[in-house]
Amino acid sequence: MRGQGHRGEHLAAFFGCMYYAAMRPEEVSVLSVNQCTLPESGWGRLDLSGARPQVGSGWTDDGKPYEERGLKHRARKTVRRVPIPPVLVLLLREHIEQFGTGDDGRLFRAVRGGPVRSQEYGAVWKEARRRALTSAQVASPLAHIPYDLRHACVSFWLRSGVSLAETARRAGQSIAVLQRYYAKVLDGEEDRMNELIDQGFAEQADERLAP
Secondary structure: OOOOOOOOHHHHHHHHHHHHHOOOHHHHOOOEHHHEEOOOOOOEEEEEOOEOOEOOHHHOOOOOOEOOEOOOOOOOOOOEEEEEOHHHHHHHHHHHHHHOOOOOOEOOOOOOOOOOOHHHHHHHHHHHHHHHOOHHHHHOOOOOOOOHHHHHHHHHHHHOOOOHHHHHHHHOOOHHHHHHHOHHHHHHOHHHHHHHHHHHHHHHHHHHHOO
């Protein structure tokens, strides 16, 4: 098995899962190769079935700083199937080719082995922001924490016209949560949705007038 690389290279696909599939960090940390359908071209799929939130060693039975759980807000054996675009398929294929997988099939491991913890991916993200953004942007809330990648993905889906129900299903959230936290995105789509309804009425009228 190959090494984990340097300067956060081993976490590029980790962040990609959050940005392109709206995954939570604790879901990405337990992603295994047998949960991934990664064709050579086109869209793939992730079958998500668990999470590994970092909770502190004082709160777990075995003293480890993380705990294996089912999907958030879902029954323990629930599987959430998330279609993933070709760009993420490629990222994951390249990650597996470069870094391999753990003995348990997990895709992502810390530089020194073991699960990727928030301190590690947080530090990598902080350095990436410093290098990629201007000083003013670094001082702003823009992409302040890695979790913002998930928010960006959900917002993008909604702006692209994906329904509330399907967005909620893919993100593993309830429709009520989406309406509460993404109200500004949804409000901005009202005019576009009205135009689509007007278009539907016009097409319906044309069909009635057709001989």
